[in-house]
Amino acid sequence: MTATPEATEATPTIVLVGHGMVGQRFLEALAERGMTATHRVVVLCEEPRPAYDRVALTSYFSGKTPEDLSMTDMEFIETHGIELYVGDPAVAVDREAKKVTARSGQVFDYETLVLATGSYPFVPPVPNKDAQGCFVYRTIEDLLAIEEYAKTRTTGAVVGGGLLGLEAAGALKGLGLTSHIVEFAPRLMPVQVDEGGGAALLRTIEEMGLSVHTGVGTQEIVVDAEGAVTGMKLSDGSELATDLVVFSAGVRPRDQLARDCGLTVGERGGITVDEQCRTVSDPHVFAIGECALASDGRVYGLVAPGYEQAETAAATIASDEAAFLGADLSTKLKLLGVDVASFGDAHGATADCLDVVYSDSRAGLYKKLVIGRDGTLLGGILVGDAEAYGTLKAFTGSVPPVKPESLVLPAGAGESVQLGPTALPDDAIICSCNNVRKGTIRAAVTDHQCTTVPEVKKCTKAGTTCGSCVKVLGQLVTAELEASGVEVDKGLCGCFSQTREELYEIVLALRINTYQDLLDRYGRDGAKGGDGCEICKPAVGSIIASLAPTIGASNYVLDGEQASLQDSNDHFLANIQKNGSYSVVPRIPGGEITPEGLIVIGEIARDFGLYTKITGGQRIDMFGARVEQLPLIWTRLVDAGFESGHAYGKSLRTVKSCVGQTWCRYGVQDSVRMAIDLELRYRGLRSPHKLKSAVSGCARECAEAQSKDFGVIATASGWNLYVGGNGGATPRHADLLAQDLSDAELIKLIDRFLMFYIRTADRLERTSTWLERIPGGLDHVRDVVVEDSLGICEELESLMTAHVAHYADEWATTINDPEKLARFVSFVNAPDTPDPVVGFVPEREQIKPDLPLLTIGHRPLEGSAQR
Amino acid sequence: MTLAPETTDLKVELRLNDDWFAICELARLLPGRGVAALLPDGRQAALFRDRAGNLYAVDNRDPFGGAAVLSRGLTGTHQGRPFVASPLLKQRFDLETGQCLDDESVRITTYAVRAA
Numbered sequence: 002m003t004a005t006p007e008a009t010e011a012t013p014t015i016v017l018v019g020h021g022m023v024g025q026r027f028l029e030a031l032a033e034r035g036m037t038a039t040h041r042v043v044v045l046c047e048e049p050r051p052a053y054d055r056v057a058l059t060s061y062f063s064g065k066t067p068e069d070l071s072m073t074d075m076e077f078i079e080t081h082g083i084e085l086y087v088g089d090p091a092v093a094v095d096r097e098a099k100k101v102t103a104r105s106g107q108v109f110d111y112e113t114l115v116l117a118t119g120s121y122p123f124v125p126p127v128p129n130k131d132a133q134g135c136f137v138y139r140t141i142e143d144l145l146a147i148e149e150y151a152k153t154r155t156t157g158a159v160v161g162g163g164l165l166g167l168e169a170a171g172a173l174k175g176l177g178l179t180s181h182i183v184e185f186a187p188r189l190m191p192v193q194v195d196e197g198g199g200a201a202l203l204r205t206i207e208e209m210g211l212s213v214h215t216g217v218g219t220q221e222i223v224v225d226a227e228g229a230v231t232g233m234k235l236s237d238g239s240e241l242a243t244d245l246v247v248f249s250a251g252v253r254p255r256d257q258l259a260r261d262c263g264l265t266v267g268e269r270g271g272i273t274v275d276e277q278c279r280t281v282s283d284p285h286v287f288a289i290g291e292c293a294l295a296s297d298g299r300v301y302g303l304v305a306p307g308y309e310q311a312e313t314a315a316a317t318i319a320s321d322e323a324a325f326l327g328a329d330l331s332t333k334l335k336l337l338g339v340d341v342a343s344f345g346d347a348h349g350a351t352a353d354c355l356d357v358v359y360s361d362s363r364a365g366l367y368k369k370l371v372i373g374r375d376g377t378l379l380g381g382i383l384v385g386d387a388e389a390y391g392t393l394k395a396f397t398g399s400v401p402p403v404k405p406e407s408l409v410l411p412a413g414a415g416e417s418v419q420l421g422p423t424a425l426p427d428d429a430i431i432c433s434c435n436n437v438r439k440g441t442i443r444a445a446v447t448d449h450q451c452t453t454v455p456e457v458k459k460c461t462k463a464g465t466t467c468g469s470c471v472k473v474l475g476q477l478v479t480a481e482l483e484a485s486g487v488e489v490d491k492g493l494c495g496c497f498s499q500t501r502e503e504l505y506e507i508v509l510a511l512r513i514n515t516y517q518d519l520l521d522r523y524g525r526d527g528a529k530g531g532d533g534c535e536i537c538k539p540a541v542g543s544i545i546a547s548l549a550p551t552i553g554a555s556n557y558v559l560d561g562e563q564a565s566l567q568d569s570n571d572h573f574l575a576n577i578q579k580n581g582s583y584s585v586v587p588r589i590p591g592g593e594i595t596p597e598g599l600i601v602i603g604e605i606a607r608d609f610g611l612y613t614k615i616t617g618g619q620r621i622d623m624f625g626a627r628v629e630q631l632p633l634i635w636t637r638l639v640d641a642g643f644e645s646g647h648a649y650g651k652s653l654r655t656v657k658s659c660v661g662q663t664w665c666r667y668g669v670q671d672s673v674r675m676a677i678d679l680e681l682r683y684r685g686l687r688s689p690h691k692l693k694s695a696v697s698g699c700a701r702e703c704a705e706a707q708s709k710d711f712g713v714i715a716t717a718s719g720w721n722l723y724v725g726g727n728g729g730a731t732p733r734h735a736d737l738l739a740q741d742l743s744d745a746e747l748i749k750l751i752d753r754f755l756m757f758y759i760r761t762a763d764r765l766e767r768t769s770t771w772l773e774r775i776p777g778g779l780d781h782v783r784d785v786v787v788e789d790s791l792g793i794c795e796e797l798e799s800l801m802t803a804h805v806a807h808y809a810d811e812w813a814t815t816i817n818d819p820e821k822l823a824r825f826v827s828f829v830n831a832p833d834t835p836d837p838v839v840g841f842v843p844e845r846e847q848i849k850p851d852l853p854l855l856t857i858g859h860r861p862l863e864g865s866a867q868r
Numbered sequence: 869m870t871l872a873p874e875t876t877d878l879k880v881e882l883r884l885n886d887d888w889f890a891i892c893e894l895a896r897l898l899p900g901r902g903v904a905a906l907l908p909d910g911r912q913a914a915l916f917r918d919r920a921g922n923l924y925a926v927d928n929r930d931p932f933g934g935a936a937v938l939s940r941g942l943t944g945t946h947q948g949r950p951f952v953a954s955p956l957l958k959q960r961f962d963l964e965t966g967q968c969l970d971d972e973s974v975r976i977t978t979y980a981v982r983a984a
């Protein structure tokens with residue numbers, strides 16, 4: 002669990018007003034950037050329930066419950082310490098005092114205020130518009146009310162034949178009402194489709210049994226003596242009998258709160274913001290989603306642009322660069338039975354463009370493509386058959402590799418071509434809701450070992466919003482898998498058919514935080530429900546430990562089930578030696594130690610009679626401790642301020658340093674300080690194999706940084722970062738990853754590099770072998786961690802931020818836990834009797850193991866012959 | 869473990885010769901990890917409990933290195949059989965038969981064990 006930053010004056014507060022789809026995405030973007038760890042985040046949510054999927058609202062009528070529609074994982078809210086006030090809208094903002102007042106009377110100080118108040122349905126000012134039986138179609142509460150009212154009625158009418166109006170009409174029909182649509186424009190969906198498309202649409206809608214009245218306005222709602230709706234008067238003088246009216250005549254930005262506190266709003270509404278989604282009036286206030294008037298002068302009524310704005314605002318608040326410059330308005334109607342889609346320049350507004358139209362009124366088909374003079378696909382409209390939507394939308398802006406007309410002709414009609422998404426360029430956008438490119442989806446399969454659409458959805462977020470791209474997604478995944486050839490058993494061990502990397506992705510995506518859960522759900526058939534093995538237990542234990550704060554596991558490796566997974570050394574937080582005694586290695590960050598520290602270590606080693614040696618990693622190892630002595634030794638070390646050195650763990654070992662600029666006449670940077678900073682940052686980080694590092698103060702390289710997993714060498718203008726070095730049996734010189742980095746850049750790159758390694762390496766694969774194995778090698782790693790080619794750097798950084806924030810010394814935790822200490826005994830039935838096999842003899846004024854003692858086991862005992 | 873609540877005062881017992889020798893409370897055995905016990909004749913046993921609640925006991929001594937450390941090894945199942953891997957050089961021993969899975973010629977003593 003993330004500790005909520007105490008709400009002190011020092012903690013900057015972000016207040017989000019409105020917990021709709023865009024607000025929720027904003028919170029996720031904040032969390033991904035680690036901002037929730039450093040900020041107090043307050044959310045004022047007007048509706049009686051936290052954010053839900055408004056886009057899928059209508060699916061309530063096909064059986065989805067409000068819970069199914071929820072987009073809010075309460076665990077996410079809790080883990081990130083977000084204060085969410087449901088049913089408590091903001092009522093006033095005092096920008097001068099930087100305070101927001103909620104309806105409940107609570108007042109919140111803010112450093113940053115984000116308005117995500119969405120829209121309200123526009124209700125034309127016709128007489129009796131508020132009569133009993135008049136509804137709008139925006140919230141779950143609206144739907145519940147319509148459903149209740151419709152139970153005892155027979156006819157319903159929708160005012161407005163746009164996208165939402167058609168959805169609402171479909172819903173009314175689904176509720177068993179005779180349904181009418183009244184649209185002022187001469188055709189349905191006037192924004193998205195042209196006349197031809199409107200005609201085809203009309204036919205299909207009428208065939209579904211809905212009555213459509215186009216070109217007429219609503220003049221008055223007719224009510225009975227009790228004030229309940231009985232009909233409506235139309236502008237052509239006719240009257241339509243109906244029991245229920247749903248207004249769906251467009252939406253207006255909810256900008257009243259902003260107006261009231263003096264923020265600039267557009268002529269036709271919408272809070273005016275710049276490219277960073279910051280209000281033009283106040284640098285402390287942002288507006289995102291449907292309430293915002295974007296810098297391109299538009300108010301976007303779709304969720305995808307809202308999401309992009311949410312990401313932009315979060316990035317800006319986190320001082321990253323981002324901008325929202327506008328978005329495309331492609332849509333696909335999800336109404337059952339009618340396929341309507343429009344994308345790009347659907348109305349052919351581009352100068353000099355040409356049309357390709359295929360129309361079959363009998364079949365209710367209408368397809369139009371807008372093509373530029375040079376053959377570029379600019380946009381189009383599909384009615385009756387929107388199969389090609391995903392592919393066409395992705396091709397928009399480029400010249401498709403086949404003749405455009407062949408793309409709209411029905412199958413079997415001569416020139417028709419089934420152009421698979423494999424023909425798309427890598428940078429084509431497949432999922433416009435979440436802005437996911439084809440390259441990212443392919444990488445999900447090739448680099449992240451996703452093998453199914455659900456895995457790819459989790460990995461890339463593609464397909465998780467409106468769902469219209471899922472089909473193309475499936476095709477891409479299949480194609481990519483096929484291209485990667487025959488399946489071989491790359492499984493981790495006899496218990497799991499997945500690789501370590503796949504298990505990592507599963508654990509992270511599904512927030513699985515116990516080994517048993519993972520084994521029982523994802524283990525091989527014979528292994529489910531079993532005990533696992535010595536290969537996968539520590540490997541999964543390591544994955545869980547690397548991701549602990551993010552997946553909601555304990556950050557203490559001996560907590561609960563985690564204790565049973567750890568390798569033997571990790572279980573005792575010490576390194577076993579050949580006679581069953583242990584070595585003790587306190588952390589000495591950067592190799593720097595005070596005389597007092599040396600004296601404490603000396604005293605402890607003397608009092609317990611331990612053998613002492615300076616290690617090859619610039620620290621001190623004390624050998625010969627009995628298992629029952631470990632807690633006593635560590636109590637003294639912890640009291641003196643020492644921490645575990647993780648000499649036993651597949652985790653960060655040491656960051657060696659040279660003395661550097663402070664003393665050395667050649668030094669150009671403070672290598673000791675940087676080594677200490679790095680060691681403290683990455684201490685305790687569990688990884689596929691051990692991690693070593695070093696920092697040298699100049700090119701003479703006294704710290705041997707180029708033999709380390711990540712090595713740093715000072716330059717006159719900053720730091721050079723080397724990765725993939727190794728000593729040991731197969732030495733490898735590290736490769737230069739990036740040069741002349743500032744302190745912050747260096748740390749950011751190392752964060753990304755390490756987390757990318759932890760995510761994708763095999764078990765017991767050092768960075769050197771990993772770098773040689775992965776496709777693309779160093780160049781690929783550079784693309785990913787420096788250029789962010791997979792778009793995962795934010796996540797990598799936030800995972801590391803979470804690790805750093807939750808680090809705690811495991812020895813300090815252990816000596817304060819009597820239950821854990823009970824394990825550090827020689828014998829469970831004779832805790833005070835030392836193991837007779839552990840003995841020592843003198844050598845060079847210290848001790849060494851008494852090896853002959855180890856042979857006593859050979860003495861055969863009478864009466865217990867070996868079976 | 870489902871066994872835990874009603875078995876809190878159960879004791880783990882080893883059969884030595886013809887008697888049952890009490891070692892410790894069952895609750896001291898964490899599924900998947902072992903404990904060492906000192907036997908009256910000076911030998912040591914390593915006791916384990918698996919996820920299903922089954923108990924196992926073998927000699928604590930690693931026959932390859934000589935140290936009494938098998939109780940500290942990782943356990944698991946291999947082809948349906950329970951084993952412990954030595955923390956020294958990782959050889960695995962079948963917990964039911966004592967047979968070393970990585971060296972046919974080596975087998976360690978096993979003990980009958982029960983919770984009573």
Ligand code: SRM
Pocket residue numbers: 576577584586614615616617618619620621622648654655693708726727728729730731767
């Ligand atoms: C104590 C120490 C030797 C010493 O007395 O100086 C040492 C001791 C061990 N090394 Fe080492 N290595 C020690 C520095 C090194 C170094 C030098 C360095 O870190 O600068 C190297 C070469 C650098 C490198 O790793 O790239 C080194 C390369 C190895 C390797 C080979 C790794 C490889 O990738 O090839 C192993 C074997 C392994 O990890 O699989 C190993 C394994 C071990 C193990 C864990 C062997 C074992 O299983 O018992 C030893 C643990 C001893 C213990 O109980 O603490 N040790 N070992 C050094 C501890 C440094 C520290 O303070 O943490």
Ligand SMILES: Cc1cc2nc3c(=O)[nH]c(=O)nc-3n(C[C@H](O)[C@H](O)[C@H](O)COP(=O)(O)OP(=O)(O)OC[C@H]3O[C@@H](n4cnc5c(N)ncnc54)[C@H](O)[C@@H]3O)c2cc1C
Pocket residue numbers: 018019020021022023024045046047048055056057058059089090091092117118119120138139140165168255258289290291292301302303304305307333335467
């Ligand atoms: C039926 C339906 C179908 C749709 N289909 C699609 C589609 O297929 N594709 C598509 O892209 N888009 C679709 N949309 C539009 C999409 O839902 C919106 O673009 C999206 O929800 C906008 O998100 P938002 O967070 O800006 O606003 P909302 O989701 O409206 O959230 C704003 C929230 O702020 C709250 N709020 C307002 N004022 C305050 C206050 N003072 N204090 C606290 N809280 C406040 C509101 O109660 C609301 O919960 C559809 C919308 C509807 C209604």
Ligand code: SF4
Pocket residue numbers: 659660661662665666667668669672697698699700701702703704
């Ligand atoms: S690497 Fe450079 S700065 Fe560091 S000790 Fe050697 S010469 Fe001095």
Ligand code: FES
Pocket residue numbers: 431432433434435463464465466467468469470471
């Ligand atoms: S395009 Fe909407 S979810 Fe992908």
